[in-house]
Amino acid sequence: MMRLYDYWRSSAAYRVRIALNLKGLKPETAAVDLRRNGGEQHGAAFAAVNPQKLVPALDDSGQVLTQSLAIIEYLDETYPQPPLLPGTAHDRARIRAMALTVAADIHPIQNLRVLKYLQQHHGASEAQTQAWARHWISLGFEALEGLVQRAPQHGPYCYGNSVTLADIALVPQMANARRFGCDVSVFPRLVAVDAALCALPAFSKAAPENQPGAS
């Protein structure tokens, strides 16, 4: 039995949904609504599943795994086809670096809990938190655009002709970039790759607006 603790609006959960679709896996899902009752993830029931109180979490036969990139690496090791980290050790290092540019250097700084803290403890206005998000997204996308342009393998995706972990990180972050009003036209490779990816069923089915409960 496999169960995904999911929230339609979470970028990290969105990554795991894409990976599950690419692997052809269809786990049960349990929705954890981060906005209801001050955040259901702070409740005792979910804390027992994931002490870090963050979605996503994947329960695989009673083993609860956390952290989206760790979950996706696990899925890739356990269900090797199609490979999300193909190629040589060098290739994998570049793919992981792209994914981490999003998952470590952009997303954590612009996610909901940080923006809330900025408002509550530093008196930031809605406009100021949006500017904060745009700043960190643009800085990270500038780096990622460079990594994708310099990739030794060229193709429709971040790293050549096959969909990789880097692509899984890009698409949810591009959606956030647009939501915060970033001018993404200055990242032409990322925009083109994102468009190619969003046309794939594994990505479109995982999109926030296509999840039950989306509003």
Place this chain on the structure above:
Amino acid sequence: MMRLYDYWRSSAAYRVRIALNLKGLKPETAAVDLRRNGGEQHGAAFAAVNPQKLVPALDDSGQVLTQSLAIIEYLDETYPQPPLLPGTAHDRARIRAMALTVAADIHPIQNLRVLKYLQQHHGASEAQTQAWARHWISLGFEALEGLVQRAPQHGPYCYGNSVTLADIALVPQMANARRFGCDVSVFPRLVAVDAALCALPAFSKAAPENQPGAS
């Protein structure tokens, strides 16, 4: 030829130094001083090496790799002994989740560039930026303490009896926690693991205060 672009004070570079020591590798090092001239990493010379302008970067025979966790996974694939991600796919998922709890959920939010931005754009005082850092470190360490306590393998380290990627992430973050004045006594497992790790030569040789140029 292997060359590490390093900065003694960088937590991410510190992680890579530990991994290199554990693998018995001794690359050339090039110091990039993040504090000199408004940050040497913004200069054209280093931007040519790493467009993201962040240390560390590892040049392995002309292939430049970035992002500390991606570099360490690369080293672990290329030099398998001792393994930094031992065990089963489940074990590796838990070890990676611990490492990402630091590298994605704590460190990016408390690093120097974010604290500077908070001061410059949100008028935060020195005391307020320190409180910001303590908040995110404590929140993440609370989660990490839970993950380490619940690990199926117990031993002196984060995950059982061998040093893993999780340990490499912990030690630099614990040093930051103390520097920002966090009360780390509320994380007894993390404090004990950190003490065990700091006694190992691979960790002590990598410590910021033992690097050339440290001040």
